Amino acid sequence: MWVGLTGAGVPRDPLFSYETSLWQPRLVHAPVYRSSIETLRDDIVELIGVIDSDVAGAIAAGHRIDEVLTRKRTAIADGVMRL
Template sequence: MSLRNAMHNALADGRSESWWELPNIRLMDNHRAILDETIIKLRRQVSAPTPGQIVASLPFGFWTRLLDKGIPRDPVLSYETAFWQPRLIKAFPQAVNLKRKVLFADLTQIREMRNRIAHHEPIFKMPLETIQNDISRIAGYVHADATVIMNGCSRVAAVLERKQDAIVHGINSF
């Protein structure tokens, strides 16, 4: 949620809350389709969805894919020059020398884990400690206190400490 809001705020800053409607904003066809489908679904519930409702309804994958490369060297569809350099880097004010493609790779792995969980698929073979560290680090890029707050109320580290025993010995003490 904080990632989504930070990215939206960076894209909307100084222009429209509906930044995706601006004529100079071009999304790859698959990204535009996700946005359009989200708006169509919302219109079944409310006649005129607000920008806030649209932003909140867009899936995590939409936001992570805005950090993809798009079409490199394309004057309009290079996400590096159209989104990252002028705006999205500002969504991560606590990061130093953050590279779009590194952030995209980390978020892609997080999204894949999230999707596996949502589909009740096993995740024990995934690099859970690395992913947990990535989530914590990326949250800290968005806001200085985010990592501390998140780690203070999370049980993930404690569960991960017991993971190997559970896998090897079948101990179910979770």
């Protein structure tokens, strides 16, 4: 099902053009656009923890989100991006 819905559908068809009839009008309402990346990270780890706590622990220990956000804040403050 998801493979079909993530494809183009039938272009220019008002009902089966998934991009214009399904994704564009719905994605603007998705909470992912309104949440902070930290909140999304925590929610993802929590949801994975329901399925497998070991995997959730590995993701929590191995993600680079905090590092990347710190680099972003520093780059904005300094005006210089450091790799």
